[in-house]
Each structure stands twice: as structure tokens, then as C-alpha cells.
Amino acid sequence: MADTKKEGAGTRFWNWLTETQIWKSIFRHDRPNTDRTRVLVMLSNVFLHLHPVRLRKSGVKLRYTWCMGGLSFFLFLVLTLTGLLLMFYYRPTLEYAYTDIVGLREHVPLGIMREMHRWGAHAMVITVWLHMFRVFMTGSYKPPREFNWSIGVIMLVLTLLLSFTGYLLPWDQLAIWAITVGSNMARATPFLGHEGPGSALLRLGDVPLIHAYDDARFALLGGSFVGEGALLRFYVLHCVGLPLGIAVLMAVHFWRVRKDGGISGPL
Amino acid sequence: MSVVKGLINTLADPRLFFMLAVTSLVVLVWKREKIAANSVGYGLLGILAVFFIFGSFDPNFRLIVTKPDNVPIVGLIFLLVFFTWYSVREAVLNDRRILAGKGPVEKEESDRVWVWPDLVYTEMISLIVCSVVLIVWSILLKAPLEQPANRSLTPNPSKAPWYFLGLQEMLVYFDPWLAGVVLPGLIIAGLIAIPYIDKNPKGNGYYTFAERKAEVTIFLFGFVILWASLIVLGTFLRGPNWNFFGPFEYWDIHKLEALTNVNLSEYIWVRGMRTGLPTNWFVREIFGIVLVLIYIFVMPVVLARTWFKRYYAKLDAPRYYVGAFLFLMMMALPIKMLLRWLINLKYIVAIPEFFFNI
Ligand code: HEM
Numbered sequence: 001m002a003d004t005k006k007e008g009a010g011t012r013f014w015n016w017l018t019e020t021q022i023w024k025s026i027f028r029h030d031r032p033n034t035d036r037t038r039v040l041v042m043l044s045n046v047f048l049h050l051h052p053v054r055l056r057k058s059g060v061k062l063r064y065t066w067c068m069g070g071l072s073f074f075l076f077l078v079l080t081l082t083g084l085l086l087m088f089y090y091r092p093t094l095e096y097a098y099t100d101i102v103g104l105r106e107h108v109p110l111g112i113m114r115e116m117h118r119w120g121a122h123a124m125v126i127t128v129w130l131h132m133f134r135v136f137m138t139g140s141y142k143p144p145r146e147f148n149w150s151i152g153v154i155m156l157v158l159t160l161l162l163s164f165t166g167y168l169l170p171w172d173q174l175a176i177w178a179i180t181v182g183s184n185m186a187r188a189t190p191f192l193g194h195e196g197p198g199s200a201l202l203r204l205g206d207v208p209l210i211h212a213y214d215d216a217r218f219a220l221l222g223g224s225f226v227g228e229g230a231l232l233r234f235y236v237l238h239c240v241g242l243p244l245g246i247a248v249l250m251a252v253h254f255w256r257v258r259k260d261g262g263i264s265g266p267l
Numbered sequence: 268m269s270v271v272k273g274l275i276n277t278l279a280d281p282r283l284f285f286m287l288a289v290t291s292l293v294v295l296v297w298k299r300e301k302i303a304a305n306s307v308g309y310g311l312l313g314i315l316a317v318f319f320i321f322g323s324f325d326p327n328f329r330l331i332v333t334k335p336d337n338v339p340i341v342g343l344i345f346l347l348v349f350f351t352w353y354s355v356r357e358a359v360l361n362d363r364r365i366l367a368g369k370g371p372v373e374k375e376e377s378d379r380v381w382v383w384p385d386l387v388y389t390e391m392i393s394l395i396v397c398s399v400v401l402i403v404w405s406i407l408l409k410a411p412l413e414q415p416a417n418r419s420l421t422p423n424p425s426k427a428p429w430y431f432l433g434l435q436e437m438l439v440y441f442d443p444w445l446a447g448v449v450l451p452g453l454i455i456a457g458l459i460a461i462p463y464i465d466k467n468p469k470g471n472g473y474y475t476f477a478e479r480k481a482e483v484t485i486f487l488f489g490f491v492i493l494w495a496s497l498i499v500l501g502t503f504l505r506g507p508n509w510n511f512f513g514p515f516e517y518w519d520i521h522k523l524e525a526l527t528n529v530n531l532s533e534y535i536w537v538r539g540m541r542t543g544l545p546t547n548w549f550v551r552e553i554f555g556i557v558l559v560l561i562y563i564f565v566m567p568v569v570l571a572r573t574w575f576k577r578y579y580a581k582l583d584a585p586r587y588y589v590g591a592f593l594f595l596m597m598m599a600l601p602i603k604m605l606l607r608w609l610i611n612l613k614y615i616v617a618i619p620e621f622f623f624n625i
Contacts, residue, residue, distance in 0.1 A: 032383045032384070035381075038381045038382075038383050041383050042382055042383060048382075048383070048387070051382045051386065051387075052382060053381070053382055054379040054380060054381055054382060055379060055380065055382060055386065056373075056376060056377055056378075056379060056380075057376035057377070057378050057379070057380050058372070058373040058376035058377070058473075059386075060380060060385045060386045060389055061376070062389070063357065064373065066350065067389070067390075067393045070390055070393060071393060071397055074393075074394050074397060075397070075401075078398075078401065098415045098416065101412055102412065105409070105410075105412065112402070112405040112406055114410045115404075115405030115406075115408065115409065115410045116401055116402070116405045117410075118410040119339070119401060119404050119405055119408070119410075120401055122336075122339035122429075123339065123401065125430050126339065126342070126343050126346065129495075130346060130347075130350055132458075133350060133351075133354070133490060134350075134354070136461075136483075136486050136490075137354040137357075137358070137474060137483070138472060138473060138474055139469075139470040139471045139472060139473070139475070139479065140471070140472060141461060141462040141465075142462060142465065142467075142468070142470075142471040142472075143462070143471075145462070146462035146463060149459075149461065149462050150459045150462070153455060153458045153459045154459075156458075157455060160430055160431075163428065163430065164428060164431070167428050170412055171415065171416045172412050172413040172414060172415060172416055173413040173414050173415070173416060173417060173420070173422055174336070174411060174412075174413045175416065176416040176418070177421065177422055177425045177426075178425070178426060178427050178428050180425065181425045181426065181427045181435065182427040182428065182431055184443065184447075185434075185443050185446075185447025185448055186447075186448070187443065188442065188443035188444035188447060188448060188622065189444065189448045190444055190448065190449065193444070193448075195443075195444075195622050196444050196448070196622060197444055197621050197622045197623040198621065198623075199622075200621060200622075225418065226418075227418075264471065264472035265373045265374075265376070265377060265472040265473065266370065266371055266373050266374045266377070266471070266472050266473045267471070267472070
């Protein structure tokens with residue numbers, strides 16, 4: 001087949017391609033096969049520069065990290081992308097929410113975006129838990145990484161809330177009853193829920209300040225039951241508020257992994 | 268066959284299930300040297316796999332395990348068993364090295380390597396594997412869609428999303444203000460507090476058990492037993508009316524469970540002193556209130572002088588007291604479980620006048 005003495009067609013094409021003006025305008029350095037270019041590739045690429053240039057050998061091992069932090073981030077990206085596509089088809093109103101989902105499953109040939117979004121969300125909850133588990137078992141939360149652990153815990157909560165708010169959107173029986181069960185807890189918030197201990201103390205003379213139409217659950221649902229207000233609230237939180245929040249925290253989290261001295265290891 | 272199923276149904280009873288989970292943790296920690304062997308880890312996964320394959324021939328088992336939203340939890344069970352075993356194994360291997368004066372493996376791997384190609388390639392392969400798994404999963408299993416939302420038709424059981432089922436399971440033992448608000452809040456606060464309470468400088472950046480026995484054991488208890496195993500319990504073993512059902516049992520809506528739970532105040536006033544319940548709530552509940560106050564305020568002090576003496580000496584007072592408080596709050600759940608199972612205790616303090624039941 002190809003002439004083994006001369007360079008193969010593939011190599012020649014590759015050599016030509018990487019010399020073109022277009023290629024060189026995108027990648028500002030040669031192929032990363034020398035120390036110098038390996039530094040350059042990390043420093044000149046905005047996506048790769050989340051990484052350090054070099055790191056501990058133990059830090060690249062699956063044995064040590066289980067890659068769970070990385071997979072959590074990857075799944076977050078998958079969810080952002082598939083979620084964006086779903087937003088083209090979905091309207092968060094009582095009239096359309098359910099039928100839009102039905103449409104998605106019946107009119108989109110070979111459509112698996114909803115599946116990827118749902119299973120990806122389940123998977124992300126699991127990878128984030130396992131990531132936390134790994135970080136604990138390697139003692140990586142110890143100084144100087146205490147603060148990054150705290151940020152992680154907040155991201156864990158946000159991950160669960162993202163999953164929870166998304167659960168309502170298909171507006172089927174599964175959705176509203178799961179959210180009803182979950183949000184009923186807010187009724188019992190001490191002082192702020194109308195069935196919570198202490199809420200009866202908050203009153204002006206005979207007028208109770210906390211009742212079913214202004215308590216913590218009402219604020220969460222935008223109503224006294226899981227209805228139109230809740231759907232809109234959950235939609236906005238799910239598609240805008242929570243993703244923005246978690247994205248900002250991820251930026252801080254990754255930054256801190258590097259600033260705290262890279263992946264942890266024995267001193 | 269039916270004998271085996273009957274036996275498994277019995278063993279899955281929440282009381283036995285919980286005890287078995289705790290026992291396996293104790294065995295894991297105690298016999299870790301033996302359990303670290305590869306054959307044990309893969310054997311465990313094998314047994315689990317056999318259990319699920321065996322179970323899938325049973326219609327009731329199949330029904331609940333193949334519910335689309337429950338499939339991830341089957342995966343979670345395997346992953347959790349594997350990673351719990353794996354991290355303990357790595358810890359044991361490191362402990363042996365440390366004992367031999369060689370230091371943990373991670374120490375030998377302190378040299379720096381290039382992110383490109385070493386890390387970038389690992390990442391790329393992980394991404395590809397993860398994408399393939401996700402795509403295949405999405406093709407094989409359709410996302411569920413039930414009947415349109417209907418507020419007048421409550422399904423039985425009504426379950427929260429699976430990751431909150433541990434909290435829903437807590438509702439069996441605590442009122443919503445505790446199970447749904449205060450305890451979750453304390454879980455979050457407690458997790459955040461871990462690095463600030465744990466002053467042990469050892470075991471930073473490598474797997475080890477011997478150098479942080481208490482920390483690892485407490486975390487495993489909280490994470491694997493209280494967090495994960497209760498989710499499994501809530502998902503697979505709780506049916507209509509949140510009654511218990513064995514994995515091979517038909518979810519019968521009419522299954523009755525005798526509810527004979529009794530409040531502490533009733534035990535003391537009615538059954539103990541044979542007087543009626545006092546009408547004043549404070550007098551009525553005084554014993555429970557004192558017990559709870561003792562648990563929160565006196566126990567940490569007592570523990571500091573007795574069982575936790577060593578930790579009190581190692582930590583300073585604020586760290587010790589915050590840590591002891593969080594620990595006691597965590598233990599409140601298993602304690603309440605035991606009280607319920609042993610003496611059918613409903614509430615320690617019951618002041619329904621203010622929605623204040625503990
Ligand atoms: C949205 C979820 C999260 C994402 C995307 C994420 C991502 C990452 C990544 C990519 C790393 C690099 C090392 C690795 O992959 O293990 C990392 C490290 C770390 N994460 Fe997370 N993480 C998340 C949640 C958490 C949680 C829940 C915790 C703890 C409660 C946590 C605590 C830490 C700590 C302490 C490190 C430093 C570990 C070390 O240096 O060995 N993260 N995270």
C-alpha cells in the first residue's frame with residue numbers, strides 16, 4: 001500500500017495542514033511534542049488553560065481521582081447542550097408543557113435529547129456524590145483545600161436543586177407529585193412555614209403573619225400548591241438561575257484546585 | 268426458590284436491612300485487611316450481579332427495578348459497593364506500605380508529568396467512554412412520561428425524586444420540620460464544617476485508614492449507611508402508604524401495618540404513673556424536653572470526659588463542641604430508629620399545639 005520509505009499521504013497532508021495560514025491563526029504554536037510546545041498549548045488555549053501545565057503523577061491516575069470531578073463537569077456540559085436543545089421545543093405553561101414533551105417524543109425522529117438530558121442528570125448526581133466520596137477518602141479537603149470543599153458542598157446542593165427543579169417540567173403525574181411531596185417540607189420550616197414550629201408566635205395581635213398564602217412554601221411554589229406559578233418559577237430557576245450559579249462556582253472551584261497547589265498529594 | 272425469596276423478603280425488612288448495613292460496615296472496618304483482597308471486591312460485585320439477575324425473573328422485582336427512574340439507582344448500588352470497597356482497599360495497601368516505612372504510593376508518584384499529553388488523553392478517553400455509555404443508555408431506555416398532571420388524583424405511593432428518598436425515609440421517624448428542614452440544613456452545614464473541625468494533619472492527599480480511623484468510619488457511616496442505604500431502602504422497599512415491601516413482594520395497596528406508636532409522655536404519665544396526661548403541655552412534656560436538652564447540652568460534656576476524651580484532648584474546645592453537636596445530630600436518626608423499633612416510641616417531645624414534635 002503506502003510507500004513505507006517516503007512519508008505516508010496522511011503525514012504529508014498533516015504537515016501541509018499545520019503549515020496553512022488558517023491553522024496557524026487558530027493554534028499559535030507547533031504540535032505539542034516538545035517541552036516548550038507542551039507549555040504553550042496549555043497557556044494559549046482558553047479551554048485547556050483551566051489545567052496547570054504539569055501536575056503530580058498520582059493526579060492523572062484513575063486510581064486516585066476516579067475522574068469523578070472531571071466527569072461531573074463533562075456531564076454538566078452535556079446537560080447544558082441538551083437542555084438548550086430542549087428549550088427550543090418546550091413552553092413552561094399549563095397548556096403546553098405536557099403536550100410539548102409528548103411532541104418531543106413522538107414527532108422528533110430518533111430523538112434522544114430528552115433521554116440524554118434526564119439520564120445525564122441522574123448520572124451527574126451520582127458522579128458528584130462519588131467525587132465527594134473520593135475527596136474525603138484521600139483527605140483532600142484538609143488544609144489548604146478547606147474552602148474548595150465548602151464550595152463543592154454548595155455545588156452538590158445546587159446539583160440536587162437543578163435536578164429537582166427539572167423534575168417538574170414534564171408536568172406529568174410523576175412530576176407534580178414528586179415536587180408536591182418534596183416541597184411540602186417547606187410548610188414545616190420553623191417560623192417561616194405555616195405548619196412549622198414557632199410560626200404561630202409570629203403574629204400581630206390576632207393576625208397571624210405566617211399562613212398558607214405567604215409562607216416559605218408559597219415563596220417556593222409561587223402559589224399554595226404545585227400549579228402554574230410553580231412551573232414558571234422552577235423553569236426559570238432550572239434554565240437560568242441555578243445553572244448560572246453553579247457555573248460561577250465551578251469557575252471558582254477549578255481556579256482554586258490550581259491555586260491550592262494542584263491535585264492533592266502527600267507533602 | 269420461593270424459600271429463598273421469602274428469606275430475602277424477610278431480611279429486607281427496614282430493621283434488618285439497616286442492621287445488616289451497619290453490620291457490613293463494621294465488618295468492612297474490622298476485617299479490612301482480609302477484605303482488601305481483590306477476590307473479595309470482585310466477589311461482592313459478582314454476588315450483587317447474581318442477585319439482580321436472579322431477581323429479574325420475578326415479576327414484582329422486575330416491575331420496580333426496571334422503572335426508568337429507578338435504573339440509575341441500580342447503577343448506584345454497584346458503583347457504591349465497588350468504590351467503597353476500592354477506597355478501603357487502597358487505604359489498606361497504603362497502610363501496609365506506611366507500616367513498612369515506605370510511605371504511601373502517592374508519595375512515589377510525586378514527580379510532575381505533562382498535562383499534555385498525560386492528562387488530556389486520559390480526560391479524552393473518559394469523555395468518550397462516558398458519552399458512549401450515556402448515548403447507549405438513552406437509546407435503550409426511554410425517559411418516562413406518565414399521565415398528564417392531575418391534582419385530584421394522588422398516586423400511591425407518592426415519592427420524591429430518588430435522591431431525596433433518604434429524607435423521605437426519615438419522615439417515618441421525624442416530623443417534616445426535622446426530617447425535611449432542620450436535619451438537611453444540618454447535613455449541609457456539617458459537610459461544610461468537616462475540614463474546619465478535622466484537625467488531624469495526617470492522611471492529607473493519600474488513601475489511608477490507619478491514620479484517620481475515626482474520621483473515615485464516621486464518614487462511611489454517614490454517607491454509605493445513612494445517606495445511600497436509606498435511598499435504596501426508600502426506592503426499592505417502600506410501597507403504597509410508605510409501607511415496607513420485600514423486593515419480591517407484590518405492592519398491595521391494602522397491606523395493613525399496625526400503628527401502635529406511643530409518645531414518651533404517655534408512657535410516663537399514663538402507663539407509668541397511671542395518672543392521666545396533664546393538660547398543661549409543658550408539664551406533660553417536661554420529661555421529653557429535659558431528655559432532649561440533656562442530649563444536646565450535657566452529652567457533649569459527658570462524652571468529652573469519657574469516650575471522646577482522646578478527641579477532646581486533640582481538638583480545641585470550639586472544634587470539639589461543634590463536632591460533637593453535629594455528630595449527635597447525625598446519631599439522632601439511628602437512635603430514634605432504635606427507639607421506634609424497640610419500644611414503639613412515637614415522639615420524645617410531642618407538642619402538637621405548636622407543631623413541635625421530636
Ligand atoms: C458540580 C460538581 C463538581 C464538579 C464539576 C467538580 C469538579 C472538580 C474537578 C474537575 C476537580 C479536579 C480533581 C478531580 O477530578 O477529582 C475537583 C477537585 C476537588 N473537588 Fe470538586 N467538583 C464538584 C463538586 C465537588 C464537591 C461536592 C466537593 C466536596 C464536597 C468537591 C471538592 C473538591 C475538592 C476538595 C477538590 C480538590 C481535590 C484534590 O486536590 O485532590 N467538589 N473538583
